[in-house]
Amino acid sequence: TQLLEQSPQFLSIQEGENLTVYCNSSSVFSSLQWYRQEPGEGPVLLVTVVTGGEVKKLKRLTFQFGDARKDSSLHITAAQPGDTGLYLCAGVHHNQGGKLIFGQGTELSVKP
Amino acid sequence: GAVVSQHPSWVICKSGTSVKIECRSLDFQATTMFWYRQFPKQSLMLMATSNEGSKATYEQGVEKDKFLINHASLTLSTLTVTSAHPEDSSFYICSPQGGSNYGYTFGSGTRLTVV
Numbered sequence: 038t039q040l041l042e043q044s045p046q047f048l049s050i051q052e053g054e055n056l057t058v059y060c061n062s063s064s065v066f067s068s069l070q071w072y073r074q075e076p077g078e079g080p081v082l083l084v085t086v087v088t089g090g091e092v093k094k095l096k097r098l099t100f101q102f103g104d105a106r107k108d109s110s111l112h113i114t115a116a117q118p119g120d121t122g123l124y125l126c127a128g129v130h131h132n133q134g135g136k137l138i139f140g141q142g143t144e145l146s147v148k149p
Numbered sequence: 150g151a152v153v154s155q156h157p158s159w160v161i162c163k164s165g166t167s168v169k170i171e172c173r174s175l176d177f178q179a180t181t182m183f184w185y186r187q188f189p190k191q192s193l194m195l196m197a198t199s200n201e202g203s204k205a206t207y208e209q210g211v212e213k214d215k216f217l218i219n220h221a222s223l224t225l226s227t228l229t230v231t232s233a234h235p236e237d238s239s240f241y242i243c244s245p246q247g248g249s250n251y252g253y254t255f256g257s258g259t260r261l262t263v264v
Contacts, residue, residue, distance in 0.1 A: 043192075070253065079155075079242050079255035080193070125192055127253075137183065137244070137253050142192040 040064060043126050043140030051148055053115050058143045060126035061108040069109045070137070071100055072125040080125055083111075116147045152176050155243050155256025162233055162263055170228045170259045172243030178223035179245030184216075187240040187258075199226060233263040 042061045050056055060069065068087045072080035084093050086102035086109060093100045097120075099112040109126055126140040152175040162168050172182065181200050185193040197218055199205035205218040215237075217229040226245065230237055243256040 077158075077240075077258065077260065079153075079257045081255075082253065127193075135181065135246070136195060136198060138195070139185075139192045144190060 040130065040138045041126060041128055041140040043143060045143060046141055047144050047146075049146040049148065050116055052117055054147075056113050056116055056145070058111045058124055058126075058145075059108070060110065060128075060140050062128065063107065064130060065106050066128035066130055067106075069102055069106070069126060069128040071109070071111050072127060074123040074125060074142075113145075116145075118147045118149050121145055121147050151247070151254040153243070153245055153254050153256045155259060157259055158257060159260040160262070162261070164234055164263055165232055167229055167231045168233055168261060170230075170241055170243070170261075172226050172228070172245060172256050174224050174245040174247060174254075177245075177247040179226065179247050180223065181246040182218075182220050182226040183244040183246065184218060184226075184228050185242045185244065187242060189240075193242060196228075230261065233261070235263045237261065238263045 044059050068085055070085045071083045073083055074080040084100045089104045089106045091102045097114045101110050124143045127137045154173040154175055156171055160168055183198055184196045186196050187193045195208050196211045197205045197207045199218050199220040201220050201223050207213045215231055220226040238261055240258050240260050242258045
């Protein structure tokens with residue numbers, strides 16, 4: 038059973054388009070993080086959301102944590118080829134001993 | 150802060166041999182170490198969690214006798230893949246944790262190819 042359901046798993050869009058990636062769970066998370074990973078490298082943290090309803094912006098990226106702390110979304114405005122990569126959501130479950138649980142990942146390809 | 154060094158970055162080994170992967174926290178003490186495995190086009194799957202000086206706790210389906218984890222010091226943990234087989238070929242990533250001040254840090258990963 039996947040604790041964190043991330044969708045879509047693959048996304049191919051044209052430069053300039055907007056997109057949203059979703060991360061959903063039936064469980065409550067103490068915090069949720071979004072990472073970006075390049076091939077052959079470890080994941081790099083983009084943002085951490087902690088408070089229900091929280092919205093954080095990082096340039097063209099907008100991250101939102103659901104009010105009940107069970108879901109999150111990543112919205113990219115005017116995607117660019119440089120945004121291409123694997124995006125991962127990950128959450129700290131409140132009773133999993135601090136383990137970081139990852140969603141399935143979203144492979145994003147932005148074509149010029 | 151929170152600098153992590155993982156090596157080797159890639160290794161090719163023959164089937165049946167063992168491979169050791171090292172993970173060092175360079176500027177903080179890692180009381181906990183998480184080891185992940187990632188297959189192509191997939192997400193990170195947690196293999197095991199270890200606390201310094203204690204035996205590792207393995208996730209369901211991960212063979213503890215095959216994936217030996219040593220976390221003898223607060224700055225170094227090793228993962229040894231014993232009697233490697235082609236199906237063990239994967240990308241292995243360590244994640245040392247030094248408490249809430251450092252967040253979740255990750256090594257740069259080790260690409261293991263067993264031939």
